[in-house]
Amino acid sequence: xxxxxxxxxxxxxxxxxxxxxxxxxxxxxxxxxxxxxxxxxxxxxxxxxxxxxxxxxxxxxxxxxxxxxxxxxxxxxxxxxxxxxxxxxxxxxxxxxxxxxxxxxxxxxxxxxxxxxxxxxxxxxxxxxxxxxxxxxxxxxxxxxxxxxxxxxxxxxxxxxxxxxxxxxxxxxxxxxxxxxxxxxxxxxxxxxxxxxxxxxxxxxxxxxxxxxxxxxxxxxxxxxxxxxxxxxxxxxxxxxxxxxxxxxxxxxxxxxxxxxxxxxxxxxxxxxxxxxxxxxxxxxxxxxxxxxxxxxxxxxxxxxxxxxxxxxxxxxxxxxxxxxxxxxxxxxxxxxx
Amino acid sequence: xxxxxxxxxxxxxxxxxxxxxxxxxxxxxxxxxxxxxxxxxxxxxxxxxxxxxxxxxxxxxxxxxxxxxxxxxxxxxxxxxxxxxxxxxxxxxxxxxxxxxxxxxxxxxxxxxxxxxxxxxxxxxxxxxxxxxxxxxxxxxxxxxxxxxxxxxxxxxxxxxxxxxxxxxxxxxxxxxxxxxxxxxxxxxxxxxxxxxxxxxxxxxxxxxxxxxxxxxxxxxxxxxxxxxxxxxxxxxxxxxxxxxxxxxxxxxxxxxxxxxxxxxxxxxxxxxxxxxxxxxxxxxxxxxxxxxxxxxxxxxxxxxxxxxxxxxxxxxxxxxxxxxxxxxxxxxxxxxx
Numbered sequence: 001x002x003x004x005x006x007x008x009x010x011x012x013x014x015x016x017x018x019x020x021x022x023x024x025x026x027x028x029x030x031x032x033x034x035x036x037x038x039x040x041x042x043x044x045x046x047x048x049x050x051x052x053x054x055x056x057x058x059x060x061x062x063x064x065x066x067x068x069x070x071x072x073x074x075x076x077x078x079x080x081x082x083x084x085x086x087x088x089x090x091x092x093x094x095x096x097x098x099x100x101x102x103x104x105x106x107x108x109x110x111x112x113x114x115x116x117x118x119x120x121x122x123x124x125x126x127x128x129x130x131x132x133x134x135x136x137x138x139x140x141x142x143x144x145x146x147x148x149x150x151x152x153x154x155x156x157x158x159x160x161x162x163x164x165x166x167x168x169x170x171x172x173x174x175x176x177x178x179x180x181x182x183x184x185x186x187x188x189x190x191x192x193x194x195x196x197x198x199x200x201x202x203x204x205x206x207x208x209x210x211x212x213x214x215x216x217x218x219x220x221x222x223x224x225x226x227x228x229x230x231x232x233x234x235x236x237x238x239x240x241x242x243x244x245x246x247x248x249x250x251x252x253x254x255x256x257x258x259x260x261x262x263x264x265x266x267x268x269x270x271x272x273x274x275x276x277x278x279x280x281x282x283x284x285x286x287x288x289x290x291x292x293x294x295x296x297x298x299x300x301x302x303x304x305x306x307x308x309x310x311x312x313x314x315x316x317x318x319x320x321x322x323x324x325x326x327x328x329x330x331x332x333x334x335x336x337x338x
Numbered sequence: 339x340x341x342x343x344x345x346x347x348x349x350x351x352x353x354x355x356x357x358x359x360x361x362x363x364x365x366x367x368x369x370x371x372x373x374x375x376x377x378x379x380x381x382x383x384x385x386x387x388x389x390x391x392x393x394x395x396x397x398x399x400x401x402x403x404x405x406x407x408x409x410x411x412x413x414x415x416x417x418x419x420x421x422x423x424x425x426x427x428x429x430x431x432x433x434x435x436x437x438x439x440x441x442x443x444x445x446x447x448x449x450x451x452x453x454x455x456x457x458x459x460x461x462x463x464x465x466x467x468x469x470x471x472x473x474x475x476x477x478x479x480x481x482x483x484x485x486x487x488x489x490x491x492x493x494x495x496x497x498x499x500x501x502x503x504x505x506x507x508x509x510x511x512x513x514x515x516x517x518x519x520x521x522x523x524x525x526x527x528x529x530x531x532x533x534x535x536x537x538x539x540x541x542x543x544x545x546x547x548x549x550x551x552x553x554x555x556x557x558x559x560x561x562x563x564x565x566x567x568x569x570x571x572x573x574x575x576x577x578x579x580x581x582x583x584x585x586x587x588x589x590x591x592x593x594x595x596x597x598x599x600x601x602x603x604x605x606x607x608x609x610x611x612x613x614x615x616x617x618x619x620x621x622x623x624x625x626x627x628x629x630x631x632x633x634x635x636x637x638x639x640x641x642x643x644x645x646x647x648x649x650x651x652x653x654x655x656x657x658x659x660x661x662x663x664x665x666x667x668x669x670x671x672x673x674x675x676x
Binding site for chain 2: 093094097098099101102157228230233253254255257260263264266267268269270271272274275276277278279280281282283284285287
């Protein structure tokens with residue numbers, strides 16, 4: 001098969017690799033229907049994170065089951081399946097508590113920007129779509145593999161509920177999905193923080209009621225202005241820098257909650273924006289498996305279309321260009337097809 | 339009247355001051371029935387916080403209304419009342435959101451370790467006990483002024499609910515009240531972290547099912563041992579040091595929550611114990627007024643007896659000894675009577 005391998009900064013190659021094989025009875029092999037590039041993949045692409053050796057890359061996929069190990073019971077050859085960015089057994093106490101990302105038996109992938117993918121813990125990870133979903137739904141199903149469930153986790157972590165006033169920091173695919181999640185959870189007002197007209201447009205179509213273009217202290221001040229001086233009940237932090245975490249904490253009302261899912265580039269949290277204002281902070285890597293059944297249902301029903309975050313589609317062999325387009329902000333998120 | 343005034347480290351004096359008077363139509367003057375010394379008062383007593391000039395001290399009280407301003411409608415002369423450690427209007431949007439400590443019109447006190455106390459925002463702060471409560475209930479009513487509501491806030495912030503497994507870091511009066519709050523909220527298992535036999539005994543009487551004497555990494559490891567390697571659903575942080583916050587975060591299960599009420603001696607929170615484990619942190623100064631009606635009812639019904647945290651009672655004139663006893667850990671908490 002062919003697959004993407006990152007060699008170092010700005011060096012992603014599409015090259016031949018050995019086909020993955022079943023190694024454990026709980027494995028499945030999935031033939032990719034669509035994959036994509038994650039904002040977090042750009043860390044290594046930009047040289048922020050090290051690439052000690054050439055490494056297969058990618059952790060988002062939708063595909064068709066090609067083969068299953070003998071212990072796999074819930075998906076069958078031919079099923080169209082989606083799984084989260086980490087695998088999980090979905091049976092241990094951690095998974096039963098709804099935190100499948102932290103499953104002690106969980107694993108990553110040996111690259112999902114590939115024609116074939118080995119999925120460990122197949123029963124605990126994959127969810128099959130019933131029947132044969134329309135091709136038009138593929139981007140939205142693919143979005144469930146990470147960004148839509150991550151935006152959902154931000155909203156759940158921030159306690160978004162019917163009537164909430166929400167502010168969303170970050171207008172990447174995750175932030176946009178956070179807007180959509182907030183709408184689905186019944187938020188009354190959703191303030192998207194974005195300075196890019198194309199992303200503002202997606203945010204509006206996902207349910208944003210207000211757009212704030214300012215950032216940092218000015219952005220937080222604008223959220224206070226829009227909320228009668230109070231701040232938002234719930235703030236979704238979808239970036240992960242010190243500045244964005246600070247902006248999120250400052251945008252919350254006293255007693256409010258920040259749901260953070262932006263992979264943190266920050267070692268320590270500035271507590272002066274938390275304790276004295278009774279502002280909380282909760283979140284982390286999204287337990288995709290906990291949300292997948294619900295959100296797949298919403299996609300298949302046509303209630304949500306998170307696939308709108310893909311504004312560029314390329315063949316998998318052009319994966320290098322997919323990275324370049326996102327790195328240079330020519331695309332919000334790139335979908336790849338074999 | 340006579341009142342306690344702090345002059346500097348280890349220098350609290352009981353001296354004559356002018357009687358407080360009604361200054362605003364929303365004020366009340368309360369004649370103290372009981373007051374007490376707070377762990378946070380010890381900051382200045384120990385020289386950790388500055389005392390730039392002689393300052394009246396104390397913020398916990400139960401008393402009888404002596405006089406009210408013309409706008410006060412909910413309490414009357416002769417009522418036995420309790421109020422929280424900050425006043426609040428209890429009508430603004432912040433108060434309506436249940437965060438009365440953060441009321442923009444809130445105030446502190448000009449010293450409550452005093453024979454008479456001026457209470458601003460009387461209607462939004464004071465709650466009157468119906469009838470004439472038995473003298474034996476006074477310590478428990480007094481505990482509502484801060485420590486019991488603060489322990490309750492820790493438990494609420496940590497999301498303690500029926501069936502929760504809870505760990506409580508800190509065995510001062512607040513931590514002990516956190517144990518009691520967890521029991522009242524239906525926790526199934528309550529692990530008190532304490533190395534003092536007298537405090538362990540109070541914790542057990544308040545509902546602790548387990549006691550852990552280890553601290554720091556060892557303490558957190560012991561909580562994991564006791565919870566099948568998972569960690570606690572909810573952890574109450576009732577100290578406020580870097581070590582105790584870290585211990586609390588480490589004691590939570592993946593997806594768990596730390597409720598923090600220990601006034602933080604920490605500027606930054608070590609995030610490595612939060613994001614990747616999906617552990618949240620929420621809390622701050624307790625909105626006493628939000629909890630007062632409920633908890634006063636539980637005291638009057640005899641359901642809870644938070645007054646057990648007082649293990650020393652002294653006349654107000656011996657306030658210096660009250661501080662010394664707590665500073666030297668001869669007392670958990672000292673009650674003062676005029």
